[in-house]
Amino acid sequence: MSHSYPQAGKTPRVAAVIVAAGRGTRAAGAGGPAKQYRPVAGRTVLARTLDAFTSHPRVDCVLTVIHRDDRDLYDESAAGFVGSLLDPVFGGATRQESVRIGLEALAGETPDIVLIHDAARPFVAADLIDRAIEAAEGGAAVPCTPVTDTVSVVDNDIRGETLDRSKLRAVQTPQSFRYADIHAAHQRAASEGRDDFTDDGAVASFAGLDVTVFPGDALNMKLTTPEDFRHAEARLLASLPDIRTGTGFDVHEFCDGDHVWLGGVKIPHDRGVLGHSDADVALHALTDAIFGAIGEGDIGQHFPPSDPQWKGAASVTFLAFAAGKVKERGGIIANVDIAVLSEAPKVGPHRATIKKVIAETLGITEDRVGIKATTMEGRGFIGRREGLCAVATATVRLPV
Template identity: 65%
Template structure:
């Protein structure tokens, strides 16, 4: 190569077109769009590459049905190119992505599985260096367990683990070489390769190896997701709790909005927005945990743009403020106070709506209701109130 390693243009191709059926969560999104620590797996993966100074461009290969999920996961990440639709196999998807990168003329390309969100800066550094030196290289993690053949349900030959390695991604290549390798595999009718290093070997390329990272795991099963959630939680050691309170008076109407759900009632609630006491209290609880003012300072009732506004946007904004600090929302709990309407019949829908807005699983959302034994303005049926708590985790 005539250019030095620091001058080479590096692109990243993220493969996110699969369905991920082994991850569980039947009926939910593919595993790359499932949330861990409040954000999609793909978001965590792209963030790692977008933050690396040597990465110039990131192209993601997605399933044709996932464009909305992709847009939500990517948000405002820099360096991302327009996504490409994948094919029937992983090889088809990678080939589609490589063809789309041709016009951008990268020197090196790192090909990475979307479901490996824990790729570190050090592994990315090593992948770029290895591609610069060898032209084609894959990360390999040492095998630490005893490995044996299994035949007819019985233990067979023990293999020499010193000669074995677990292949990971990102796999790194000179762009022109890996594109040619994929095009040759297509011409030869070979669609059975399990990784891009094998595709490159079929082309006759020599594949170097560089140290992988045992923490650079691929999320495959439901247990993998549970461990990933725990890992991210413990990586944010600054645990904070906030509380919020809100009250709105009744007014003429035929429904109230509580926790984002329209609940039939013989009165409405008076407020500048939709007067959702539950979401307002949760929003203030999050602002409190952040020490970031209150809902009125962010959304002044004197501002006409918030007239009749859906309070979901206030809560989503507060959650985004947590993410902007590199943190995550871990749990919310709200108690709605009123003689009527009854919350019980709508509790599950309220939990689901709050979870959707906050990017949480339902088991991290508490919704309760109580009366005040006919005491005070709530007991006199003059209005509703809500008190909420929120737990967030931030980096130190």
């Protein structure tokens, strides 16, 4: 088997294959997206993983292997990395096949080293990537952490042999290889009908490569269960100690029409709402709350009603822009809450849909969105059914 490597003094060309073709739904529940597309503290797991590799100065190109049904989800996660990623490829029926497809797609990039990493490990640190690149000089290497628990063989719920944990290690990714060697190893496994390997180090060993180990990282956790996601979110929130709160208020009067927009949802009504955009008081108030939390002025400053391009505009555009400003600061939106004051239409029947729209627009989970409504008991501008208004708060966490 070839053991080609750059000449002495030449910097090796490094590629990364991010394996994101799995269909695991234990984290999100039945009917939810695969775990790599689930948000954690405002960004999807895949986006966080891609960020770690595209921002690393020693990684020259990054290719993602995805499921063919997930292209739209991938595009959303990869939107912030335009120009930093190779076009994704569709994976196969198993992880092993998906990796082989990814390696074949890299052939035109002529990498010397390839790092193979599971998308569900978003906390991969830059120094772990460095260690992986350096370890690849030996041909094949995997990161490992010590096993601290007692490990026993169990058969039919009966405890059997206790294994010597001093000889056991938990294997992580990124696993690193000379590209030509691991590509050939995967081709050999496929040609011999071996499709039962669960990681690439095992494929390398099967093909006769000596697979060395290097220190992994206990924080490089794989997200699998809902509990994993709760721990991950808590960890990210703890890393952003600057907590900001903003408030927003908006009011619009009724006019002739047959619907109103509230929280990004079109609700049938016997009146319309007067406004330059779609006059969504809930989203206008919330957008201002987010701007207020980060000291970015107000909605009128960013989207002036004097500008004709915003005539009839969907207010989710304004909300997404405000969320983007938080992201630019390296922060996350921790919680939002909206109170709508209206005699009619009623918010209750539409609450679930409104929560979903806002959560998706902000990239947060629905349990971080509050939406409620109240009347003015027939009093004042609202009570006379002349219009409606909304009050919103937003809590944002930023790095110091």
